[in-house]
Amino acid sequence: MNKVTNAYVPFCSEIKEVIRHTDIEYTFRMEYHGQVRPGQFFEVSMPKYGEAPISVSGIGEDTVDLTIRRVGKVTNEVFENYVGDHLFMRGPYGNGFEVEKLGGHELVIIAGGTGVSPVRGVINYFGEHSEKRDALTIITGFKSEKDILFKEDFKRWRDQMNVILTLDSGEETEEHKVGLVTKFIPELEVKDLDTAVAVVVGPPPMMRFSIMGLLDRGFKEENIWVSQERKMCCGLGKCGHCRIGDQYVCLDGPVFRYIQSKDMMD
Amino acid sequence: MGMDIETGKLKKNAFRVTKERGKTAARVRVPGGRMQADLLEHIQKIADTYGNGTVHLTIRQGFEIPGIPYEKMPEVNRMLEPVLQGIGTKHSTPEGGYDASGTRNIMACAGSSICPYGCYDTTAFARRMEEAIYPNDLHFKVVFTGCHNDCAKVRMADFGIMGMNEPRLDPNRCISCGACVKRCEKKSVGALSVHNFTPVRNEQRCLGCGECVLACPNGAWTRSDKKLYKLTLFGRTGKRNPRLGVDFIKWVDEESIIKIVQNTYDFVHEYIDRDAPGGKEHIGYIVDRVGVHEYLKWALKDVTLNPEAEVYQPLYWTGVTYTDQPGGYHYPKVNMKN
Amino acid sequence: MGYFITVEKLDRVLKALSESYEIYGPKLFVRGGRFTDTDMIRYDKVASWEEMEWSKRSDYSFKEVLLPLRQTLFYFTEDRVKEADPERTKGALIFLRSCDLHAVKRLDAMYLRNGEADYYYSRLRKKVRFVLVGCQSAGESCFCVDMKTNVSEEYDIGLNIREGKLEVDCKWEEASALFDQNCSSKTEVAVDHVTETRTRVKIPENLSSAIAKASMWEEYSRRCIGCGRCNFVCPTCTCFTMQDMYFDENGKTGQRRRVAASCMVDGYTDVAGGGAYRRKKGDRMRFKVMHKVYDFKQREGFHMCVGCGRCDDICPEYISFSHVINRLEEGMKEVCGDE
Numbered sequence: 001m002n003k004v005t006n007a008y009v010p011f012c013s014e015i016k017e018v019i020r021h022t023d024i025e026y027t028f029r030m031e032y033h034g035q036v037r038p039g040q041f042f043e044v045s046m047p048k049y050g051e052a053p054i055s056v057s058g059i060g061e062d063t064v065d066l067t068i069r070r071v072g073k074v075t076n077e078v079f080e081n082y083v084g085d086h087l088f089m090r091g092p093y094g095n096g097f098e099v100e101k102l103g104g105h106e107l108v109i110i111a112g113g114t115g116v117s118p119v120r121g122v123i124n125y126f127g128e129h130s131e132k133r134d135a136l137t138i139i140t141g142f143k144s145e146k147d148i149l150f151k152e153d154f155k156r157w158r159d160q161m162n163v164i165l166t167l168d169s170g171e172e173t174e175e176h177k178v179g180l181v182t183k184f185i186p187e188l189e190v191k192d193l194d195t196a197v198a199v200v201v202g203p204p205p206m207m208r209f210s211i212m213g214l215l216d217r218g219f220k221e222e223n224i225w226v227s228q229e230r231k232m233c234c235g236l237g238k239c240g241h242c243r244i245g246d247q248y249v250c251l252d253g254p255v256f257r258y259i260q261s262k263d264m265m266d
Numbered sequence: 267m268g269m270d271i272e273t274g275k276l277k278k279n280a281f282r283v284t285k286e287r288g289k290t291a292a293r294v295r296v297p298g299g300r301m302q303a304d305l306l307e308h309i310q311k312i313a314d315t316y317g318n319g320t321v322h323l324t325i326r327q328g329f330e331i332p333g334i335p336y337e338k339m340p341e342v343n344r345m346l347e348p349v350l351q352g353i354g355t356k357h358s359t360p361e362g363g364y365d366a367s368g369t370r371n372i373m374a375c376a377g378s379s380i381c382p383y384g385c386y387d388t389t390a391f392a393r394r395m396e397e398a399i400y401p402n403d404l405h406f407k408v409v410f411t412g413c414h415n416d417c418a419k420v421r422m423a424d425f426g427i428m429g430m431n432e433p434r435l436d437p438n439r440c441i442s443c444g445a446c447v448k449r450c451e452k453k454s455v456g457a458l459s460v461h462n463f464t465p466v467r468n469e470q471r472c473l474g475c476g477e478c479v480l481a482c483p484n485g486a487w488t489r490s491d492k493k494l495y496k497l498t499l500f501g502r503t504g505k506r507n508p509r510l511g512v513d514f515i516k517w518v519d520e521e522s523i524i525k526i527v528q529n530t531y532d533f534v535h536e537y538i539d540r541d542a543p544g545g546k547e548h549i550g551y552i553v554d555r556v557g558v559h560e561y562l563k564w565a566l567k568d569v570t571l572n573p574e575a576e577v578y579q580p581l582y583w584t585g586v587t588y589t590d591q592p593g594g595y596h597y598p599k600v601n602m603k604n
Numbered sequence: 605m606g607y608f609i610t611v612e613k614l615d616r617v618l619k620a621l622s623e624s625y626e627i628y629g630p631k632l633f634v635r636g637g638r639f640t641d642t643d644m645i646r647y648d649k650v651a652s653w654e655e656m657e658w659s660k661r662s663d664y665s666f667k668e669v670l671l672p673l674r675q676t677l678f679y680f681t682e683d684r685v686k687e688a689d690p691e692r693t694k695g696a697l698i699f700l701r702s703c704d705l706h707a708v709k710r711l712d713a714m715y716l717r718n719g720e721a722d723y724y725y726s727r728l729r730k731k732v733r734f735v736l737v738g739c740q741s742a743g744e745s746c747f748c749v750d751m752k753t754n755v756s757e758e759y760d761i762g763l764n765i766r767e768g769k770l771e772v773d774c775k776w777e778e779a780s781a782l783f784d785q786n787c788s789s790k791t792e793v794a795v796d797h798v799t800e801t802r803t804r805v806k807i808p809e810n811l812s813s814a815i816a817k818a819s820m821w822e823e824y825s826r827r828c829i830g831c832g833r834c835n836f837v838c839p840t841c842t843c844f845t846m847q848d849m850y851f852d853e854n855g856k857t858g859q860r861r862r863v864a865a866s867c868m869v870d871g872y873t874d875v876a877g878g879g880a881y882r883r884k885k886g887d888r889m890r891f892k893v894m895h896k897v898y899d900f901k902q903r904e905g906f907h908m909c910v911g912c913g914r915c916d917d918i919c920p921e922y923i924s925f926s927h928v929i930n931r932l933e934e935g936m937k938e939v940c941g942d943e
Contacts, residue, residue, distance in 0.1 A: 005720075429640075462847075483869075485646065489640060
């Protein structure tokens with residue numbers, strides 16, 4: 001047997017910055033040296049809480065952004081005065097988005113709620129590298145105004161791409177529309193439906209209806225990408241929690257082609 | 267010639283004075299409520315030959331064969347011989363039937379030989395008790411039940427014995443599924459809580475019902491080797507003050523229980539009201555009169571309780587009493603001298 | 605080379621081997637069962653042949669030796685992590701039946717492959733030797749023949765139980781020397797195996813994830829209580845959950861461990877925020893059954909289920925796994941029509 005490394009032991013990482021989006025969602029900018037892709041995730045140790053899988057929501061020089069949702073009393077602790085402090089984490093895990101596979105064509109990214117985290121890096125990449133793609137549209141949905149994540153990013157994104165920011169309820173403004181993300185799919189302007197690529201990430205019902213909408217609009221099954229959220233525990237293809245059929249979301253995903261994931265039965 | 271029978275004698279011989287003039291009913295005790303099925307043949311034969319062809323299944327797990335002419339009692343006793351022998355009932359005179367009926371049939375639920383909840387072999391213990399206290403003319407009711415579900419309704423007897431089983435946790439086999447905690451909460455007394463993903467047992471509250479062992483999918487909870495019991499005291503039905511028996515000792519062993527019951531016979535001999543109608547006074551009423559303190563002195567005489575045993579005190583009974591208040595009925599009431 | 609050997613002499617061999625190997629076998633735990641005065645057979649350390657119980661299949665499998673039900677991964681303080689010592693430093697000699705020896709291959713597939721090799725499994729898997737105990741007859745619920753696990757060749761020592769003695773086939777040099785010292789009579793030994801079982805299973809060739817739509821699963825939503833016993837006794841179920849337990853109130857020092865988990869038990873798929881997949885027991889049953897006789901094979905090329913039948917025997921609700929397998933054909937007809 002070859003020498004096996006202990007992938008379970010987390011490393012200690014400094015919290016460089018904490019960006020507060022909403023009352024319950026903060027981005028922790030963590031020190032990280034190494035390869036990482038948007039859509040991958042880290043297992044973050046929370047004192048008294050255990051581990052939680054957190055998607056990479058941004059990649060910087062020697063940092064990764066982890067957007068963490070406050071889940072209860074215990075994680076509140078993590079939310080208070082942690083700059084300069086440390087968290088234990090391990091990863092990155094999963095395949096993540098390979099921008100090479102998404103580029104070259106018209107691209108539509110549909111994301112709901114915290115589903116924006118795993119695609120934020122993709123949006124940033126194609127925002128900055130317009131030469132790597134054709135027209136880019138993002139449709140992002142949040143429950144209400146106070147739930148909007150990455151507000152600062154949207155300002156930049158509006159200059160770089162076609163942005164549809166929509167809220168489930170409230171008043172329509174300059175900034176955002178009102179309605180579910182699916183409402184805007186039929187209106188999408190697409191030049192070449194045979195090659196146009198779509199990425200869908202969000203809560204399961206939102207993903208289901210968005211994909212239906214995309215197929216109705218004429219997108220090809222093989223050109224739609226999804227990121228599956230499942231219970232992640234070990235991140236190493238061992239614990240079994242994230243398995244769907246013969247696929248392990250933590251190893252083979254979380255990013256799948258829709259054509260592959262459509263037959264995956266929970 | 268008119269019939270001339272000493273009713274007291276026939277009652278002791280386990281026959282009954284029935285409402286039908288000239289006819290008696292034979293009563294068969296089945297301690298522990300279990301017997302070889304082939305003995306039923308004899309009971310059937312007695313019913314067909316001397317009785318009216320019917321058998322009544324008694325409330326106390328016996329048989330009552332009605333419609334027997336008094337003069338056929340000797341024949342019936344002869345035919346009962348294989349039943350007494352088969353069941354193992356002690357009797358002084360071969361083919362003479364039962365020696366006493368005061369101490370009632372010792373009842374038992376199905377127990378661990380059949381029931382998944384049973385914490386011990388109720389029939390075996392009931393037979394051991396029968397061996398220790400029968401025959402005796404004093405009116406004692408002793409009932410055995412396998413667990414705290416109390417299907418045998420031991421709390422309505424003078425002495426109730428409930429199986430207890432101290433659950434043991436092997437934390438290395440616990441996989442934190444929560445089944446035991448949920449089960450204890452929903453079906454028992456909620457004696458389990460969780461600390462660090464592992465159940466913690468509140469020893470004071472735990473009944474030893476075994477639900478956690480039954481619920482555990484991984485054999486993390488197992489039963490202790492030692493069979494221990496809860497002993498309840500002086501429940502009763504009847505007219506004056508029906509009430510449920512109260513917990514007397516928990517985690518007590520077989521020997522102690524048997525000795526306590528035997529000691530109670532001495533207590534009753536000492537204190538029974540000799541003028542009571544028919545010479546019968548229920549133990550509980552005697553204790554009501556004499557006081558619990560005095561009773562306990564007798565009951566625990568020469569008893570060396572096993573180290574696990576915990577005695578409850580003080581003991582209070584309530585139950586229904588009847589008064590001249592409007593409605594004439596009062597419940598509950600503490601009516602004991604302690 | 606094979607040997608005839610008495611129990612006493614086998615024990616001498618075991619004693620010699622025990623210097624560098626812990627010996628594990630199925631052991632009878634008297635009154636260790638669920639119900640009063642019932643026993644349990646499960647794996648534990650043993651020192652001699654007589655300590656092992658072969659009259660009945662063990663209720664729980666050998667897998668606990670390689671995958672402790674609770675395994676501490678490391679200890680942590682505020683800023684440091686210390687790896688836990690291995691549960692066993694010696695090698696292990698595991699006595700098991702053919703179905704279970706096939707199960708080892710499944711555990712290896714999961715823990716040595718399927719992503720990177722698992723550190724803690726690898727640690728315990730090193731220096732493990734297997735003693736295959738031949739089966740002269742199959743148990744009531746065994747279906748190894750149909751799962752093609754009735755014959756095993758990958759043993760270190762093979763052993764047949766004979767009247768008053770044992771037959772041994774040794775493929776392992778270190779032990780061969782010991783057998784040579786202790787046995788005079790040598791013979792050719794083929795390890796016993798069964799060629800038929802009373803319980804039979806047939807996995808339909810057209811089986812696919814479409815089976816999820818079959819109506820048969822609804823019945824299990826009604827019957828299954830989600831206790832997970834079928835998973836815990838299974839020699840091929842490998843799921844676990846991570847737990848952090850704390851030694852102090854402020855939650856700064858403690859240990860992280862992994863604990864066996866079951867896809868039938870509530871909470872298995874719970875995600876932060878209250879979501880869960882497969883809430884219905886019937887869906888969980890389908891998920892488990894399909895893994896055992898379909899999904900795993902898609903990935904690894906052989907079935908996960910080894911046909912030991914433990915799950916059939918342990919189910920308190922009398923749900924027979926082999927019966928579920930045999931209903932799949934009808935289920936496929938229902939969802940695909942007759943093809």
